[in-house]
Amino acid sequence: MKHVGLVIKPDALAEKKADELEQWFTDRNVRVVRKHLSKVDGNPPQPDTETAPSDLFCVFVLGGDGTFLSAARWIGDRDIPMLGIKFGDVGFLAEIAEESLFHVAEKILNNNFDTRLRSRLEVRVIRNNREIACETVLNDIVINKGALARLANIQTYINGHYLTTYKSDGLIVATPTGSTAYSLAAGGPIVHPAVSGMVMTPICPFTLTNRPLIVPDTVTIEIRLAKMSSNIMLTFDGQEGLGIDERDNIIVKTSPHPIRIIIMPDRHYFDVLKAKLRWSGSRI
Numbered sequence: 001m002k003h004v005g006l007v008i009k010p011d012a013l014a015e016k017k018a019d020e021l022e023q024w025f026t027d028r029n030v031r032v033v034r035k036h037l038s039k040v041d042g043n044p045p046q047p048d049t050e051t052a053p054s055d056l057f058c059v060f061v062l063g064g065d066g067t068f069l070s071a072a073r074w075i076g077d078r079d080i081p082m083l084g085i086k087f088g089d090v091g092f093l094a095e096i097a098e099e100s101l102f103h104v105a106e107k108i109l110n111n112n113f114d115t116r117l118r119s120r121l122e123v124r125v126i127r128n129n130r131e132i133a134c135e136t137v138l139n140d141i142v143i144n145k146g147a148l149a150r151l152a153n154i155q156t157y158i159n160g161h162y163l164t165t166y167k168s169d170g171l172i173v174a175t176p177t178g179s180t181a182y183s184l185a186a187g188g189p190i191v192h193p194a195v196s197g198m199v200m201t202p203i204c205p206f207t208l209t210n211r212p213l214i215v216p217d218t219v220t221i222e223i224r225l226a227k228m229s230s231n232i233m234l235t236f237d238g239q240e241g242l243g244i245d246e247r248d249n250i251i252v253k254t255s256p257h258p259i260r261i262i263i264m265p266d267r268h269y270f271d272v273l274k275a276k277l278r279w280s281g282s283r284i
Contacts, residue, residue, distance in 0.1 A: 002057045007035045007071035009063030068093040072138045077257040115260045122255040135236040139178030144170035146231035153226035170203035188212040223250040
């Protein structure tokens with residue numbers, strides 16, 4: 001008996017479709033585990049602390065990119081294929097629209113699908129020689145100053161070699177998948193998901209020559225704050241946050257556990273890119 005997971009955004013339409021999908025699976029002798037996300041006080045949807053069962057055949061994610069990021073955190077390091085079903089606006093991580101859901105689900109049950117790997121980042125925070133946080137992210141980490149704080153002084157090292165000190169509102173370290181999220185809004189480059197690398201994008205740098213940088217995915221990035229830093233926050237995929245200061249050493253490298261995304265042969269990355277960014281082929 002196959003066992004599938006449903007991760008559902010807090011939305012009436014998504015809940016209704018999840019009910020239909022669960023019944024559809026039950027009629028085909030497929031066990032279903034549902035993960036409902038909660039949204040409290042304007043925060044992103046979050047799964048509870050329980051992790052996904054290890055025997056899941058795949059996970060269907062009913063929602064947008066934020067829901068997909070929550071689902072990726074839910075499955076943790078497990079090699080479970082994931083399929084995003086978009087509700088509302090076009091998302092980069094949603095593979096199909098809801099009207100195609102049951103047709104695609106039939107293909108998946110018959111093992112008629114392909115997958116692609118998406119790299120993730122492993123992020124460790126060391127304070128006073130003790131690890132206080134270890135997270136895996138699909139999109140990015142963000143170091144950001146508070147609204148009333150002065151410019152952050154963010155010291156960066158590549159494989160132990162000093163790179164620069166960013167004097168800026170913050171710094172983003174993103175995967176190729178995350179290059180079309182906050183990093184893009186901050187002026188970073190678009191990196192195809194098949195390209196191996198990490199993107200370092202300063203947020204509103206004081207020095208205009210501090211430009212976004214793409215580094216190999218084989219390096220280790222170390223980040224420290226200058227002394228007397230205050231009101232600085234480190235966030236993981238925009239879903240978990242941690243206050244940091246000059247005592248902390250943030251170590252970022254490519255995770256050995258990428259995400260496996262189910263893909264459809266008729267969906268092309270560049271078509272999604274053009275639709276999401278509203279590109280056209282006409283002259284201005």
